[in-house]
Amino acid sequence: MKKSGIKRVIDVRLNNSSQLAGFAKRDDLRYFLRQICDADYVHLPVLAPGKELLEGYRKKKVQWEDYEREFLAMLAERRAEWAVSKELFDVPAALLCSEPKPDRCHRRLVAEYLRAKWGQVEIIHL
Numbered sequence: 001m002k003k004s005g006i007k008r009v010i011d012v013r014l015n016n017s018s019q020l021a022g023f024a025k026r027d028d029l030r031y032f033l034r035q036i037c038d039a040d041y042v043h044l045p046v047l048a049p050g051k052e053l054l055e056g057y058r059k060k061k062v063q064w065e066d067y068e069r070e071f072l073a074m075l076a077e078r079r080a081e082w083a084v085s086k087e088l089f090d091v092p093a094a095l096l097c098s099e100p101k102p103d104r105c106h107r108r109l110v111a112e113y114l115r116a117k118w119g120q121v122e123i124i125h126l
Helices: 019-024 026-037 051-058 064-078 106-118
Strands: 008-011 040-043 093-096
Touching: 008 026, 026 040, 051 064, 064 106, 093 106
Parallel strands: 008 040, 008 093
Antiparallel strands: none
């Protein structure tokens, strides 16, 4: 992230302080980002999936295609494009979730959703 010039990490995880967050717990992450990358940390649960949807997907009760459709509908219902300030992206920013690759990850869906609503959002997968 430092090499990429990231100055803000936007955490789009539902749970950012549980034991499952491991080394990426909210407070630890805020500290390390500031110390190592001189970057800010922001948690935006409005961009996280709902608990039922997330659990359904993790327990394989919800297929990816259904998850994607339901999550995008959730973002639209929440009016995420208005709930999130565009100014958060005035500096190079990275979305953070717990999936290692973007193909089946809600951070990709968030980025694509915001680009569709706001325009001029460059998406680079780190």
